[in-house]
Amino acid sequence: MWFSHKQEKVTQHNTTQTLASLLTNGIDVSINELIQYQTKTSLINLAAKKDLHGKMSGNYLARSKGRGMEFDEVRHYQTGDDIRAIDWRVTARTGITHTKVFREEVERPVLIATDLSDNMMFGSQLLFKSVQASHLAALVAWHAKERGDRVGGIVFNQQKHTELKPRSRQQGVLHYLYSLSNIHQNTSEALFNSTENTSNNQNLAQQSFDENCGRIRQLAKPGSLVYLITDGNHLSQESLRHLTNISRHCELVICLITDPLETELPKSNKKINVAVTDGTNKQQLLIGDKNLAQKYKQQAQALTQTKEALLTKAGARILHFSAGTALETQLKNGITSWTR
Template sequence: MWFTQKKSTEQDNPQVLLDELDSNGIDLTIEELIRYQTKSSLINLAAAKSLHGKMSGNYLARSKGRGMEFDEVRHYQNGDDIRAIDWRVTARTGQTHTKLFREEIERPVLIASDLSTSMFFGSRLLFKSVQAAHVAALVAWHAKSRGDRIGGVVFNQYAHTELKPRSRQQGVLHYLHALVESHANSAIKSTEALDHQQAKLAFEQNCARLRQLAKPGSLVYLITDGYNLTDEAVRHLANISRHCELVVCLISDPLEQQLPESKSKISVAITNGTDNDGDDRQQLILGDKAIAEQYHQQAMALNSTMEEKLTKAGARLLHFCASEALETQLNRGVASWIR
């Protein structure tokens, strides 16, 4: 189910919450992402039990094989597997050598962060794009603590940045700096008129690229609001889920789910454009229960359709709201990270 935001109390002062998050809710800084290094225990990225095919490392993966990485060669000894003989070294030295392998104890964690124009919206605490970055940071820091390699894609409808999986802290910082830089560039672009078709096509293309980057056995996180999801994008995601563990984090804002309450009827203008002459201008009446219910039902229908498509594609869904601190939602158990 999608979140409904609880009513504000005196303790829920937005500025106090923003200060705690080291954020202004709109822009993104490396400092606010680094703070999640101490919050990594909030989640658990253990491989899902439904994955099949054992590897020699810590995880159950969809890929088949020994799950071993080449380490070194040494002289052949009685009892060594003849299939591991290194014939090139043997021919060069004139003595039989065998390959040694080490257990594979890490897996790639790919994080795809959607910073499209629709993500630059927030009605209460954070922009959806900022919350998406917080989720990505938390996943990255936890993956690092497990010894996994971190990489992925940061994209919008204009450009994307690919980051090959890296191990240790450098992998995390590489991704976080890419998030901050891409977020700043996307924020500038978000003031331009929104081309819906371009945004949907770009989303499809980035899902296709993620499909190429995701090696069998990888853990793949897609963080988005789902507004640009198409059937073609779903097809790419379904292909990813056949060989990898796919988790889709859907970021929402309360205003996208239901209209604000009003004791009196107020007419407001809304637009999908970037100024007062934007396209798709409409009038809404706040305080009209019938209109509010219709708005809510339409939003829930769109959410349900999107969830159904993603679930059929084999994705596990997690929902996060931009109007509440990430750790508050996790502590309350809103998202089922712990298996």
């Protein structure tokens, strides 16, 4: 946004206050800023949205019925039913043999895959997309731990990845948070010292994204809840193939992180020529041109709709988050519907 000098001062002050409350500078990721989400787990709900097919022990009721711990109903006795489950009171009252039916309890690992590639190291207002992705991953991890789930997953960029098998209790969460911080620092350092041209970096990031979607597929056991946190800029037929396979046996949620500058140009009462670059190519943009702003916004919306269509076809549930607003604010104000 383009403001008057007074408005700009107010905006900068508000941004500084928000960053201070989040314990971040908006560019780097520290353990302290991720640990604070332990107190914000009420903001989300990880209740299962589809049938679970995991091991028969845990905190979630399966849709199937069997010999479990949670009573479900009484029905007529059928050949093959366990005689230990016969409900003698109902049988005596009706004169017909009835048996109790229970629901199985299902254990559900929560796998979080966080994309911290070069394309995530961008932010125009409050946070880098990579920082917002890390905050979201921390919130999901702490909430899963509170529910008694095992937490694991993958943290990756185009140079390296860390794979974490699901663990229970706080140890699993902290292990994941340290991986977020370490990989994020690795991405920053690699980006700063990189001598590769943009084209090579894009190809490397594309290959890495495909490979890590394959790793998620291998790690995700049937019945898992899988979160992929990314901007979706490197979706391909290969990665979509892996995601489709995951959604057949697991609940797959894709969290798309965007920056405000990726959705629309800054507003200005005056026409201003600004230079933009991707690190290699340069071009001029005329800020304040209504026709250009409208065209830019329409192209951004079309790109988002294309991503959504591909991911929906792959069987994923999609949630949108902005890097320009604090995560807690978005969830409290209903900007993002977590349970839809």
